[in-house]
Amino acid sequence: MANKTIKKITVVGTGVIGNGWIARFLANGLDVIATDPAKDAEIRTRKMIDQVWPTLEKQGLAEGASKARLKFEPDVAKAVMDADLIQENVPEREDLKRKVLSEIARYAKLDAIIASSTSGLKPSTLQHDCLHPERVIVAHPFNPVYLIPLVELVGGEKTSKETMKIANEFYQSIFMKPLLISTEIEGHIADRLMEAIWREALHLVNDGVATTEEIDAAIVYGPGLRWALMGPFLTLHLAGGEQGMKHMLEQFGPALKLPWTKLVAPELTETLKSKVIDGCEQQTTGSTIAEYEQRRDDFLIELMQLLKKYWPDTKVIGNKY
Structure with a gap:
């Protein structure tokens, strides 16, 4: 694999994430072959690419x-x-992913x-049935893949350091943050x-403390604004004033013992599902999902431009390989 140049990409599975990858790869001038057993897969993919192409431009x-x-x-096999x-x-099923990866x-x-x-499975599990498992990794993106830069790269027990190095360089080359x-x-x-926040949010809805709209507002107009630039640790470091995290932990550390959060997910009852679904539908009344996606994408482009202005550092994150 030494000095390997990645030019030809195959995308297996063309759901929301797969199509997002296709859009990003195409936007970066790469050749892409897609494969999916669904009969309408190509129609759906090309429609999606047409929809997001103006955003990519x-x-x-x-x-x-x-x-x-x-x-x-x-x-x-041909793909x-x-x-x-x-x-x-x-789809995120261990048996299916292991079967497909083994075939690949x-x-x-x-x-x-x-x-x-994969958003949750370990690479050692996924590479278990594969020939030459040293080349199998997790490259977990975030929706919309064609805009969000983060990609989590994880190697399994048998993944080679060289594979990780080449993958890291490749994803950086398509303007991602590995x-x-x-x-x-x-x-x-x-x-x-995200799961920790999601579980707590479900408890707040389930217990009648807040609606879905109120919870979204609590993030959008509060911590979400700070997290977009600094993340939770640096945000709280600044909250400690001149002494930073030291003072913050001294002052607010005891609150960690208070039963503020539940973390264990609530039972997803029909009542809770109705509250969540109805709340989200009320939030989006009067607009289509496509309109919200376009609004989100326009926002993300401007937000990333702003992020680059105030946080221009392009160093590799967590490069321990």
């Missing part, structure tokens, strides 16, 4: 970027055989990197943090 396309560089191939990197995005590994080039978009995670854990890092 606004963000800036690489030289040679073209929607015409996308091809569909129903046969997985992966010439790829330099295969991005797997099938059987037909892929020996020097191809095989990356799973977070190299050296210790495997279910849910990786970002999803575990």
